[in-house]
Each structure stands twice: as structure tokens, then as C-alpha cells.
Amino acid sequence: MTSTVYYELPSSQPLSEAYGKRTDSRLESLLHSGHPSDEQAWFARAEKLDHMLGMRAPAARIAEALRSYNARIGMSPETESQLDAIEQGAYVVVGGQQAGLWTGPLLVIHKAVTIISAAKHASAILGKTVVPVFWIAGEDHDWDEANHINVSSEQGVRKLAIARPEGARTSVSRTALDLEAWEKALADLEAQLTGTEFKEPLLEKLRAWIGDGVSLSDVFARMIAWLFGQEGLVLLDADDAALRRVEAPMFRRMLGDNDALEAAYAEAGAQVQALGYATQAAATSGCANLFLFRPEDQAFGKAGDRVLLYKRDGGYTDKKGDAFWSSDELLAWTDTHPERFSNNVLTRPIMQDYVLPVLGAVLGPGEIAYWAQTGEAFRRCGMEMPILVPRMSFTLVEGTAAKHMDKYGLTFEDIAVRFEERKQAWLAEQDRFDIANRFAEVKREFTALYEPVVELAAEVQAGLKALGTTNMNKILEQIAFLEARTSDAFRKSNEASLRHWDRMEAALWPAGKPQERILNMTAYWNRHGSSWLEKLLELPYDPNGGHRIVYL
Structure with a gap:
């Protein structure tokens, strides 16, 4: 296996991507x-x-x-x-x-x-x-x-x-x-x-x-x-x-x-x-784009709080407007207390x-x-x-993750882009019982057999249709319950392998990032x-x- 491979990550910053790849010459006027x-x-x-x-x-x-x-x-x-x-x-x-x-x-x-x-x-x-x-x-x-x-x-x-x-x-x-x-x-x-x-x-x-x-x-x-x-x-x-x-x-x-x-x-x-x-x-109107650490002698807020400065009435205030510093005062502090600025x-x-x-x-x-x-x-x-x-x-791909990727035939892109899809497809391949389809077939056949009986009961007495429908749904719920238990048992039989999948995701693309x-x-x-x-x-x-x- 090659020790290093290039892979293009998806970008959420079109400007940065265009700059890095040099695909937009117009950016030269900005990044000069x-x-x-x-x-x-x-x-x-x-x-x-x-x-x-x-x-x-x-x-x-x-x-x-x-x-x-x-x-x-x-x-x-x-x-x-x-x-x-x-x-x-x-x-x-x-x-x-x-x-x-x-x-x-x-x-x-x-x-x-x-x-x-x-x-x-x-x-x-x-x-x-x-x-x-x-x-x-x-x-x-x-x-x-x-x-x-x-x-x-x-x-x-x-x-x-x-x-x-x-x-x-x-x-x-x-x-x-x-x-x-x-x-x-x-x-x-x-x-x-x-x-x-x-x-x-x-x-x-x-x-x-x-x-x-x-x-x-x-x-x-x-x-x-x-x-x-x-x-x-x-x-x-x-x-x-x-x-x-x-x-x-x-x-x-x-x-x-x-x-x-x-x-x-x-x-x-x-x-x-x-x-x-x-x-x-954000380049907010009136924002000085500088922070001030509130000095000890300020009546408002806690001394030491770092607040963004905004211009007002020839001086500066904080975002809430509950303090005021004159321009001369701040200019003097640049000499005497530069540590107050950031x-x-x-x-x-x-x-x-x-x-x-x-x-x-x-x-x-x-x-x-x-x-x-x-x-x-x-x-x-x-x-x-x-x-x-x-x-x-x-x-960074460690040996265990690389071994699992080889075992399940996965690329890095599979994990980054289509992990859940590949995981479910692999799980379906392991299902020699065809659990989902067989239970679906039972539900269809049961419904086909039972619906005429419900209609028959309704012909005998109209009020029996609701009872029959409720009864049918309860039986379908029980079939679904058995299906869930069967699927859970199947997943447990593949638990060790599913842990491999989860560890690959956690190691290479954790939390979808x-x-x-x-x-x-x-x-x-x-x-x-x-x-x-x-x-x-x-x-x-x-x-x-x-x-x-x-x-x-």
C-alpha cells in the first residue's frame, strides 16, 4: 500500500479553494x-x-x-x-x-x-x-x-x-x-x-x-x-x-x-x-475591530472582561453601550497600558x-x-x-483501520462520502435469510388473506369493520415486533464486524467531519x-x- 495518497476534501470555502487551485485570476486584486x-x-x-x-x-x-x-x-x-x-x-x-x-x-x-x-x-x-x-x-x-x-x-x-x-x-x-x-x-x-x-x-x-x-x-x-x-x-x-x-x-x-x-x-x-x-x-458599521480588556476602574461589567469596541459620539463604547471611553483616553492607554488592547x-x-x-x-x-x-x-x-x-x-490511517478497509473493500472516499450506504449494503449481503423481504412477504400475504375477512365481518354488521381493522393492525404489529427482534439478533451475530465499521468511521471521519x-x-x-x-x-x-x- 502506498504510504501517502492525495485526496481532495470537500470545501465549504469557494474563495479559498479558488485561491489554492489558482482557478480565479480575479482574486489577485484582493490577495496581491x-x-x-x-x-x-x-x-x-x-x-x-x-x-x-x-x-x-x-x-x-x-x-x-x-x-x-x-x-x-x-x-x-x-x-x-x-x-x-x-x-x-x-x-x-x-x-x-x-x-x-x-x-x-x-x-x-x-x-x-x-x-x-x-x-x-x-x-x-x-x-x-x-x-x-x-x-x-x-x-x-x-x-x-x-x-x-x-x-x-x-x-x-x-x-x-x-x-x-x-x-x-x-x-x-x-x-x-x-x-x-x-x-x-x-x-x-x-x-x-x-x-x-x-x-x-x-x-x-x-x-x-x-x-x-x-x-x-x-x-x-x-x-x-x-x-x-x-x-x-x-x-x-x-x-x-x-x-x-x-x-x-x-x-x-x-x-x-x-x-x-x-x-x-x-x-x-x-x-x-x-x-x-x-x-x-463581519465588518459591522461603527465597529473599531479592536478589543479592550475592561480596566479595574470601570463601573460597568467585570474588570478584565474582553469587549469589542464600537465608535460613538467621538469616542468608544462596548456592544451594550453601557460604558464610554474617549478617544484621547484610549490613545493615552496605548502608551501607558497597551496590554488593555487586542x-x-x-x-x-x-x-x-x-x-x-x-x-x-x-x-x-x-x-x-x-x-x-x-x-x-x-x-x-x-x-x-x-x-x-x-x-x-x-x-492519519493506522494499521488497524487500513486492515479493516482492505477486509471490507473500502476506500477513504467510501468512508468520507458514502459510509452508511456502504455499511448497510455490506450488512444486506450478509443476510442469507433475506429477513426483510421474507417478513415483507408475510405481511403482504397476511393482509391479502385478512382484509376479505374484515370486509365479510363488516357486511354482517357494519360496526365490526373497525374492530377487524384494529385486530389486523395488532397482528401486523406483532409480526413487525418479531421482525425487529429477528433483525436485532442478526445484527448481533455480526456485532464484531459492525464494530470494525464503526471504528473505521470514528478514526477517519468522526462525527461526519x-x-x-x-x-x-x-x-x-x-x-x-x-x-x-x-x-x-x-x-x-x-x-x-x-x-x-x-x-x-
């Missing part, structure tokens, strides 16, 4: 830094970055902030060397994701793999060091998106979650968890993982990283650093206080030029729609480009779709969008150690993104 499959685009982007050197945060300052953060989470020698390169002005390939429990879904791992592969690809083209950077969106506050994982096992897929503690609805990076919550989450994971030679070493790593006051972002960062440290991956938490101080001038600019930026987002959104695509991110999906790309010399940004399908709405804002800031690098994706969106990496590490990840890192870079089925 070229395609990663074009080598010349990398040279052109590098030249633009050189010309915009004075428009970004100083390399020494960002390197200092990143060095401090990476040292806290566990910095490898390879990462330290890459930070030295950033300090010397090296370009970067960057991608990011919200911090999630135990790294979240597999697509997070796939994004890190793509960042590393794309950085190596660009470095080979340019003949210069290109640093891979993972941007942890720790400023996000959607706890329900970050707090859980799904783990596959012999018993199927189980959701494991960690509850949000009481207090402000603040960012994931600022939400501290107590040791009891962490120990329960780790115990849940331990119970779900089967016993292997890799289990205890994995759990020991995780035990060393949890603790009282530790956030999801803290453990997420340590895990990513552990998994990819040897590749020199540099980590960045968007909610890190040192980074916020570097970002302060751009927050000031975003506030001072907010009306023009709002108009730029609206214009780009209209361009997206004019090309026949739907806009992915970006939304439309301003984050601009901030990312201000902080780092971004050669390419690794994005998933949804991200590419909303980045299409940022091109005019980049221009408004005197910047240009980086090369948009489609994230590579993979489905791609594996990468549902399952977590811990079960794969538990069964295979690092070999599965090494295999992904060894695969050739695909500038079009693409989905590969990888047999382990």
Missing part, C-alpha cells in the same frame, strides 16, 4: 502578494519587506520579547538560534491558532507542520534563513472553543473538557486554572488512553507542565515547543505583555485612523462580494505584519476567506499583504510515539495546501 507555488513571488515579497523595514517594529525589540517568552515555555537550542536570526532581520513564515486543551484538534499540528515546511521551502528558494513562527492567539476569549478535545479509542470518540473558572470573561491566556481542574483533566485523559510504552512518558510531560494558576495557553505553548523545538519553531503569544508593548504604536495608529480602516474593510468586503464570494468576517480577526493580520517581517502567512480555508477582506486595510497602512500559504492537511477537525494528537502519540509526527514533517511541501492520506 502572489501565490506560494510561484518562486518569483517569494523574491518579490522579500524585496518589498526590505523596502518597508522602517514601517515595522524594530527587530531587536521583537527578538527580545520573543526570547523572553520562549525561554519561559522551554526553548530548544534550535529555536534560540532562530531567534538570533530574527534579531538580525530574518524573514519569517507565520501561522497561528487559538490555544486549546492538549493542543486542540489535529489541524493545529498540521498548521505547525505547514509553517515549518513552508519556511524551509522559502529558505531554499531565497538562499537565506527563513524562520518558522507559531502565533498563539491567546488573546481570544472563546473558552468553549478552546477547552476540550476529542480522543479516539476502542470505545469510540469521547469528548474531554475543562470548565472555565469563575471570574471575568477574559482571554484564554489570562484565564488561570487551579491545580484541581488540571489534575481532573489529566486523569480524564489518562483513563481514555490505552496502555502502551508511550503512555507514561507522555503523562509525565503533561504533569510537569500543569499547576495552580497555569493557563491553557501556557500548557499549549509548552506542548508545541516540545513537539517542534528541534525544528526551530519560534512561539509567540498574542497576549504576552512584552509583545503588547512592542505593538503599542500600531494600536495607536489603528485607533487614530479607525474611520479610514473601517472604510477599507467595507470596500474590500464589497470587492469580495462583487466577485461572487461571501464575506467570511485585535480581532480583521486587525490581527495588520498587527502581525507590523510586528514581524512576514514572508508568508499559513492559513486555513476560513482564514484565507477573511484575509481577502484585509487587502485595502493593508494598503491604507502603507503595507502589503504577505503571501498567503494554504495550510496542508492530512488524514474530517479527522483533523475532531481528533486530538495525544492518542496518536500514545500509540506511536513521535513516529507519526516525524512522518508528516518528512513529507514534501505542497504550496497548494492539499490533503494527503498518510498510512502509519
Whole structure:
């Protein structure tokens, strides 16, 4: 069996699909830094970055902030060397994701793999060091998106979650968890993982990283650093206080030029729609596209809550309109309290480009779709969008699943597209008794024999027809009951095989979705150690993104 096979997953993002496959040249006006499959685009982007050197945060300052953060989470020698390169002005390939429990879904791992592969690809083209950077969106506050994982096992897929503690609805990076919550989450994971030679070493790593006051972002960062440290991956938490101080001038600019930026987002959104695509991110009228962490002295709401800012009466308010901050007040805070600000999906790309010399940004399908709405804002800031690098994706097929697929003659597409149909067809083939048809024949014959008797009774006395019909239906119900019991007994006789089918679905297309969106990496590490990840890192870079089925 071939160890890796391409398979085209169904896409829910027409714009991203058209960009990845280069089937719509009109998108070049929106996504204007070229395609990663074009080598010349990398040279052109590098030249633009050189010309915009004075428009970004100083390399020494960002390197200092990143060095401090990476040292806290566990910095490898390879990462330290890459930070030295950033300090010397090296370009970067960057991608990011919200911090999630135990790294979240597999697509997070796939994004890190793509960042590393794309950085190596660009470095080979340019003949210069290109640093891979993972941007942890720790400023996000959607706890329900970050707090859980799904783990596959012999018993199927189980959701494991960690509850949000009481207090402000603040960012994931600022939400501290107590040791009891962490120990329960780790115990849940331990119970779900089967016993292997890799289990205890994995759990020991995780035990060393949890603790009282530790956030999801803290453990997420340590895990990513552990998994990819040897590749020199540099980590960045968007909610890190040192980074916020570097970002302060751009927050000031975003506030001072907010009306023009709002108009730029609206214009780009209209361009997206004019090309026949739907806009992915809402560009609401009057929205500043910036968040504020409520300061301690605010009378309304809880201090620390992260609220989206809206413009009103020359200043800013929250969505409910129960607080007000003057423009001068917020502008002053960009200097004195930059940690009070954070970006939304439309301003984050601009901030990312201000902080780092971004050669390419690794994005998933949804991200590419909303980045299409940022091109005019980049221009408004005197910047240009980086090369948009489609994230590579993979489905991991383990030996047991591959064996079952061979046994039942199934392709990956059978499981992803027509699983229930194939399952029922196989089950029907096993039915040498022809249960459904034989019971259907009995029902037909009984009805044919009994209906004339009912009519006869009705001729004798009209009121007997209802009684006869009721009696007939009761007998049909009893036949149906026997059929159900017979079918159940038949299914039980094939129970072992049906479990094979269910496990294939749970492993490869869980909950009717791609594996990468549902399952977590811990079960794969538990069964295979690092070999599965090494295999992904060894695969050739695909500038079009693409989905590969990888047999382990």
C-alpha cells in the first residue's frame, strides 16, 4: 500500500479553494502578494519587506520579547538560534491558532507542520534563513472553543473538557486554572488512553507542565515547543505583555485612523462580494475591530472582561453601550497600558505584519476567506499583504483501520462520502435469510388473506369493520415486533464486524467531519510515539495546501 495518497476534501470555502487551485485570476486584486507555488513571488515579497523595514517594529525589540517568552515555555537550542536570526532581520513564515486543551484538534499540528515546511521551502528558494513562527492567539476569549478535545479509542470518540473558572470573561491566556481542574483533566485523559510504552512518558510531560494558576495557553505553548523545538519553531503569544508593548504604536495608529480602516474593510468586503464570494468576517458599521480588556476602574461589567469596541459620539463604547471611553483616553492607554488592547480577526493580520517581517502567512480555508477582506486595510497602512500559504492537511490511517478497509473493500472516499450506504449494503449481503423481504412477504400475504375477512365481518354488521381493522393492525404489529427482534439478533451475530465499521468511521471521519477537525494528537502519540509526527514533517511541501492520506 502506498504510504501517502492525495485526496481532495470537500470545501465549504469557494474563495479559498479558488485561491489554492489558482482557478480565479480575479482574486489577485484582493490577495496581491502572489501565490506560494510561484518562486518569483517569494523574491518579490522579500524585496518589498526590505523596502518597508522602517514601517515595522524594530527587530531587536521583537527578538527580545520573543526570547523572553520562549525561554519561559522551554526553548530548544534550535529555536534560540532562530531567534538570533530574527534579531538580525530574518524573514519569517507565520501561522497561528487559538490555544486549546492538549493542543486542540489535529489541524493545529498540521498548521505547525505547514509553517515549518513552508519556511524551509522559502529558505531554499531565497538562499537565506527563513524562520518558522507559531502565533498563539491567546488573546481570544472563546473558552468553549478552546477547552476540550476529542480522543479516539476502542470505545469510540469521547469528548474531554475543562470548565472555565469563575471570574471575568477574559482571554484564554489570562484565564488561570487551579491545580484541581488540571489534575481532573489529566486523569480524564489518562483513563481514555490505552496502555502502551508511550503512555507514561507522555503523562509525565503533561504533569510537569500543569499547576495552580497555569493557563491553557501556557500548557499549549509548552506542548508545541516540545513537539517542534528541534525544528526551530519560534512561539509567540498574542497576549504576552512584552509583545503588547512592542505593538503599542500600531494600536495607536489603528485607533487614530479607525474611520479610514473601517472604510477599507467595507470596500474590500464589497470587492469580495462583487466577485461572487461571501464575506467570511463581519465588518459591522461603527465597529473599531479592536478589543479592550475592561480596566479595574470601570463601573460597568467585570474588570478584565474582553469587549469589542464600537465608535460613538467621538469616542468608544462596548456592544451594550453601557460604558464610554474617549478617544484621547484610549490613545493615552496605548502608551501607558497597551496590554488593555487586542485585535480581532480583521486587525490581527495588520498587527502581525507590523510586528514581524512576514514572508508568508499559513492559513486555513476560513482564514484565507477573511484575509481577502484585509487587502485595502493593508494598503491604507502603507503595507502589503504577505503571501498567503494554504495550510496542508492530512488524514492519519493506522494499521488497524487500513486492515479493516482492505477486509471490507473500502476506500477513504467510501468512508468520507458514502459510509452508511456502504455499511448497510455490506450488512444486506450478509443476510442469507433475506429477513426483510421474507417478513415483507408475510405481511403482504397476511393482509391479502385478512382484509376479505374484515370486509365479510363488516357486511354482517357494519360496526365490526373497525374492530377487524384494529385486530389486523395488532397482528401486523406483532409480526413487525418479531421482525425487529429477528433483525436485532442478526445484527448481533455480526456485532464484531459492525464494530470494525464503526471504528473505521470514528478514526477517519468522526462525527461526519474530517479527522483533523475532531481528533486530538495525544492518542496518536500514545500509540506511536513521535513516529507519526516525524512522518508528516518528512513529507514534501505542497504550496497548494492539499490533503494527503498518510498510512502509519
